[in-house]
Amino acid sequence: MIHLAIDIGASSGRHIAAWREDGELKMKEVYRFPNLPQEQDGHLVWDLDRLCREVVSGLKACKEQGIMPDSVGIDTWAVDYVLLDDADKPILPLYCYRDGRGAQAAELVHKVLPFDKLYEKTGIQFQPFNTIYQLYWDKVNGRLDGAADFLMLPEYLSFYLSGVKAHEYTNASSTGLLDARRRTWDMEIVTALGLPERLFAAQPQKPPVKLGQLKTDIAQQVGFDCDVVLPATHDTASAIAALPQKGTAYISSGTWSLLGAELEQPVTTPEAMKANFTNEGGVGTIRFLKNIMGLWLVQCLKRELKDQYSFAQLAQMAQAEADFDYRLDVNSARYLAPKSVMAEIDAECAGHGWPVPQTPGQYAHAIYQSLAHAYAAALDQLESITGEKFDVLCIVGGGVNNTYLNHLTWQAIGRPVITGSPEATALGNILLQEAAYV
Helix, strand or coil, X not given: CCEEEEEECCCXXXXXXXXXXXXXXXXXXXXXXXXXXXXXXXXXXXXXXXXXXXHHHHHHHHHHCCCCCCEEEEEECCCCEEEECCCCCEECXXXXXXXXXXXXXXXXXXXXXXXXXXXXXXXXXXXXXXXXXXXXXXXXXXXCCCCCEEEEHHHHHHHHHHCCCCCEHHHHXXXXXXXXXXXXXXXXXHHHCCCCHHHHCCCCECCCEEEEECCHXXXXXXXXXXXXXXXXXXXXXXXXXXXXXXXXXXXXXCCCEEEEEEECCXXXXXXXXXXXXXXXXXXXXXXXXXXXXXXXXXXXXXXXXXXXXXXXXXXXXXXXXXXXXXXXXXXCHHHCCCCCHHHHHHHHHHHHCCCCCCCHHHHHHHHHHHHHHHHHHHHHHHHHXXXXXXXXXXXXXXXXXCHXXXXXXXXXXXXXXXXXXXXXXXXXXXXXXXXXCC
């Protein structure tokens, strides 16, 4: 069988086909497209129509290359969602999590439900872009009045292909609206916030979930038919499903760096809350982890430098100019959607009395060195909170290719660093599609 993983991140999307030859998994990238939010009426939004077109274009590329998948599964980042009207049409715009509207609503939510109460129930760390805050902003601004349902983004794209709606557990767990222990929607939270109960009528399902086949019109466009499967639709959950070694601490390294470990039960203690760790759904596990800003900062730097340098060149330049031990607060809100990441770095360095970077390599080094220190601090917190000792740190995802950052991480944590697949998310997606046929 041939399985197709459509893995869409906050900077790019890719269609990766996979099949077995003599028991060995073969993978081939069939299609890739850029993906960035756009400014619209003072907000950051995603172009939903374009995302749908790119998904279909990648399926057409499969047919053109003689690859006929038996199934397709889509994963994306978490927290963003599509509101649907009573005709199952999207209510636009589709807001991007980096937009500031969630932060505006968070204070209002916490007046109704203090964060410590939310954390005790959901185990989800505070992030101003969490779905719970975005949905409350929608409520306050009347956007929920005409909403009959909602789907997380990968669920909507799968619905677009199959015509079947379903919620999937790993992505639902990121919303701040799911009971961490029961793994069902927390209707006490929904009721307290006055969110429409109709949006939560269907409970999340554990992956993998076979939805059905392509809609007739989609099958006609792409030239073949196949099953649509919900893998772990949260990209990090798919990536962790592909860890080469279980029982280790891990970093899923990409636009975000997610550092944590797989646990059997959630940890919702005051210590975990204070450290801002989160309990997200995994494949049969709880992914107890911390969100760290990650390679987003390097992506911002690369764009600000007008893409003069590749990521590999920036890493080489950073290594050549590693003349100061920077410890930027990479999780500061100033770096969430900076107009100029270099200006923000300048301001933080000046505030600490540190040397202000002068060259692209120095800026890149400041980011990489600070990420490594953030990883070390988070690993220490992970061990303190869980009472476990992790002798190895496993890195998967696109950051695997950044040997300089991996070296700085090894220096910072003082223990072995091993690496898995740079395409761990697509690999986990594919492994879960395979599991749907067992």
